[in-house]
Each structure stands twice: as C-alpha cells, then as structure tokens.
Amino acid sequence: MRPFEYTRADGLDGAARRIAEGARPIAGGTNLLDLMKLEVETPGALVDINRLPLGGIEPHGEGLRIGALVSNSACAADELVRRDYPVLARAILAGATFQLRNKATTGGNLCQRTRCYYFYNIDQPCNKREPGSGCAAIGGFNRIHAILGASDACIATYPGDMAVALSALDARVEIADAAGGSRSVPVREFHRLPGDTPERDNVLAPGEVITGVTLPAPVGGTQVYRKVRDRSSYAFALVSIAAVVRMDGERIGSASLAFGALAHKPWHDPRIDALLVGEVPSDALFDKAADLLLEEAQGQGHNDFKIPMARRALLATLREATGARM
Numbered sequence: 001m002r003p004f005e006y007t008r009a010d011g012l013d014g015a016a017r018r019i020a021e022g023a024r025p026i027a028g029g030t031n032l033l034d035l036m037k038l039e040v041e042t043p044g045a046l047v048d049i050n051r052l053p054l055g056g057i058e059p060h061g062e063g064l065r066i067g068a069l070v071s072n073s074a075c076a077a078d079e080l081v082r083r084d085y086p087v088l089a090r091a092i093l094a095g096a097t098f099q100l101r102n103k104a105t106t107g108g109n110l111c112q113r114t115r116c117y118y119f120y121n122i123d124q125p126c127n128k129r130e131p132g133s134g135c136a137a138i139g140g141f142n143r144i145h146a147i148l149g150a151s152d153a154c155i156a157t158y159p160g161d162m163a164v165a166l167s168a169l170d171a172r173v174e175i176a177d178a179a180g181g182s183r184s185v186p187v188r189e190f191h192r193l194p195g196d197t198p199e200r201d202n203v204l205a206p207g208e209v210i211t212g213v214t215l216p217a218p219v220g221g222t223q224v225y226r227k228v229r230d231r232s233s234y235a236f237a238l239v240s241i242a243a244v245v246r247m248d249g250e251r252i253g254s255a256s257l258a259f260g261a262l263a264h265k266p267w268h269d270p271r272i273d274a275l276l277v278g279e280v281p282s283d284a285l286f287d288k289a290a291d292l293l294l295e296e297a298q299g300q301g302h303n304d305f306k307i308p309m310a311r312r313a314l315l316a317t318l319r320e321a322t323g324a325r326m
Contacts, residue, residue, distance in 0.1 A: 001037050005045040009052060012209065016178035018047040020207025025049050027069055028103035030096075031112040039122055040129060054107070054211055057081065062217035068107030068174075068210045072162065073098070075106060085215055087223035087242050091165035094227045097234055107210035110163055110173065110190065113201060114156040114264075115236055117141065127153045128198045135198075142300040144238065147307055149263035154198030155300055158191055158265050159236045165225060167258035167266040168242035172214045178207035187213070188258075191265030198264070219254060221246030226317045227260075228309060237261035239306060239313045245276075245321035252276045252322060259293065262310060269293060281324035286315045 007023070009015035019025055023045035026032055035041040054069040057078045064080055075081055076092040096104065118124040118136040125134035137145055137155050145155040166187045173190045176182045191202050204210070224243045229235040240260035246253045255276040259267040272289045279285050290311040297307050318324070 002039065002042050004036075004043055006048065007045070008048040008050075012052055012054075012176055012211070013178070013180060015047050015049050015052060016176060016207050016209050018045070019209060020178040021045075022206075023047040025209060027105040027108050028071070029108075030100050030104045031108065035113065035120075038120060040120055049209070060214050064215040065174075066106050066213045066215070068105060068212050070106045072096070072101040072104045072106070072109060075162075076101070084218035085165075085169055085223070087168060087225050087244060088162065088165040088215075090223070090225040091161040091227075091240075091242060094225060094240075095161040106162075106213055109160055110187075110210060110213075111202065111204075112160055115159045116145065116156040119156060128156060128194075131197070131199050138300065141302055143302040144236070144261070145300055145303050146263050147294075147297045147299055147303060147310070148259075148267055149193045149265070150298070150300075151194045151196065151198070153196050154194035154264065156194065156198065156264060157261050158201075158263070159261070160266075161225070161227065161237065161240060161260060163187060163191065164240055164258050164260035164266045165242040166213060166215075167268050168223075168244050168256050169215055170256060171216070173210060174212040174214060175204065175208050176211050177205070177209075182211070184214070188266070188268050194264045201264075219244060219246055219256075221254065222321045222323070224317050224321045226313055226320075228313050239310045241313055241317045243317050243321045245318070247322060251278055251280055255321075257289075257314075257317075259310070262297075262306065267293075276318075281318065281322035283315065283319075283324075286318045287311075289318065290314050 024043040026046045055067045076089040124136040171187045172184045227240040242258045244256045255273045
C-alpha cells in the first residue's frame with residue numbers, strides 16, 4: 001500500500017470539497033482498502049466520512065429512506081425493511097460475511113468495483129484500471145464476466161447483491177455535491193455500461209457524495225432473491241435475480257425484475273415486466289421472458305454457461321414468485 005493523507009470530515013460540504021480535490025471517501029472501506037493494498041487504486045488522500053449525519057432508516061413519504069452510512073447488517077435487520085422490502089434484506093444477507101456486512105455501508109456497497117481477475121492483477125492490461133491499455137479478459141479466462149451490455153473495451157460485471165434488489169424495487173440514490181446542491185437518480189441509472197469509458201462505474205461526478213437511498217411505497221406481493229454461485233456462502237453471483245411480483249387472482253398484477261452478474265450494472269429490462277403483467281403464469285410465458293432477457297446475450301467462451309443458467313434461474317424464480325405449479 002502506498003502512503004496517503006488521511007483526514008476526517010466534520011461536515012458534508014467539507015467532505016465534498018475534499019473529494020472534488022481528488023480525495024477518496026472512506027466509510028467501511030471493505031472494498032477500497034483491498035484495492036489499495038493491491039495497488040489497484042492508489043489515492044493520495046482519503047477523507048473519512050463516518051462522522052457525517054448520514055445514518056438512520058426512517059419513513060420517507062409512503063416509502064423509506066436509508067442513510068448512506070447505514071451498515072448492511074443494520075439494513076438487513078431493520079423491521080421496516082424486513083416487513084415491506086424483504087427482497088432487499090435477502091439480497092444483503094446473500095452477500096459477504098457477517099464481519100463485512102457489519103462494516104460495509106449502503107453508499108459504499110453501491111460504489112463497489114468489479115471483481116474481474118484482470119482488474120485486480122496490476123500486471124495485466126485493464127481498461128477499467130488503466131484506460132487504453134486493453135482488456136485481458138477478452139480472450140482470457142472470463143468465466144465470471146458479462147453476457148449482456150459488454151463492449152470491446154470491457155466485459156466486467158458489477159458484483160453486488162444489494163443494488164440488484166434496489167433495482168427491482170425501483171429505488172433512487174440521493175447525491176450531494178461540493179456546491180451544496182443535490183440530485184436524485186434512479187438506481188437503475190446510477191451504474192453505467194462500459195462503452196468506451198469502462199473506468200467510470202457510475203454517474204457520480206467529482207465532488208459528489210451519496211447521502212442516502214429512497215424506496216417507493218411498498219407494493220406487497222411476493223419478493224424473491226435467487227443467487228446462483230459456486231458455493232453457498234462468501235461467493236459472488238454467477239447469476240442473480242431479484243423479483244417483486246404481485247398476483248391479481250390467477251393473473252400477474254405487477255412484476256419488477258432485476259438481474260445481477262450478467263452485465264456491468266444491475267440489469268433491468270422493462271419489456272420483461274410488461275410481458276408478464278396481466279398474464280396467467282406458465283412455463284411458456286416464463287420462456288418468453290427469458291427470450292427477451294437473453295436475445296442479445298453473448299458469451300465470451302468460458303462464461304457461455306451463463307446463458308442457459310440465466311434462463312433456468314429465471315424460470316425457477318418466476319415459478320416461486322407467482323406460486324405457479326407446473
């Protein structure tokens with residue numbers, strides 16, 4: 001790890017100014033510190049934001065607001081989250097370990113970086129780590145990599161679970177800047193596809209800080225989080241699906257699905273939701289949903305298995321969410 005300057009922020013404006021000057025914010029540090037130890041990231045300064053008033057989970061209109069510094073453990077254990085947004089609690093509990101969830105924060109979780117092997121290996125070319133150097137994963141060992149939304153510059157995937165559930169719930173990310181302004185971004189638009197600038201993971205501009213996440217009014221129904229991985233604990237997803245489905249009699253009244261580990265961002269295709277609504281659950285319907293999801297899927301060799309795996313995972317998830325018995 002290279003030397004760096006460390007300061008503690010006493011106010012949001014001061015933290016944003018330091019970040020605008022090039023400092024990196026640190027809260028739990030569960031991802032950033034690992035990257036610094038490997039010299040994947042070498043910031044010259046860190047600003048500790050743990051003293052900022054960005055904690056707490058509280059009602060927000062008809063929905064809920066989760067502060068950026070709320071730990072993953074606290075979020076998953078919160079009574080309102082567990083009652084009204086259980087898919088979020090399940091997604092969080094499917095990730096990492098107790099120790100990491102106790103330190104990891106809501107804002108930091110959204111900003112975590114890819115687990116691509118070549119991104120972590122500073123001896124290998126990586127456009128995300130060093131723009132213009134190439135992508136060693138293309139033509140390399142790419143078992144965990146993207147089958148949707150990739151580019152010639154990058155085939156990395158976003159690794160998190162929480163953001164997949166937030167996407168299915170249609171949450172929004174609150175952001176503050178160094179000038180005292182603020183904005184709210186749909187979580188579905190917060191992360192970026194790689195295009196020709198894969199070094200940019202999300203839409204945060206210099207000097208911007210996540211202050212919280214807001215959830216809309218609960219919709220009820222059945223909420224499912226399915227995570228397919230190599231082992232049952234402490235493993236990143238090969239395919240994950242968050243589903244929020246409400247039945248209206250024998251037909252699907254509403255549906256919202258999001259997919260993880262398939263792309264550079266949590267993947268949401270509104271055509272799938274629209275296809276399902278008003279229909280009677282059936283394997284034929286679920287196959288049509290999978291056709292939409294995977295119509296532009298492209299394997300990279302070692303990850304070709306993800307395409308049939310995503311289809312089977314979607315079928316199983318929709319059966320569970322709709323209560324269908326085939």
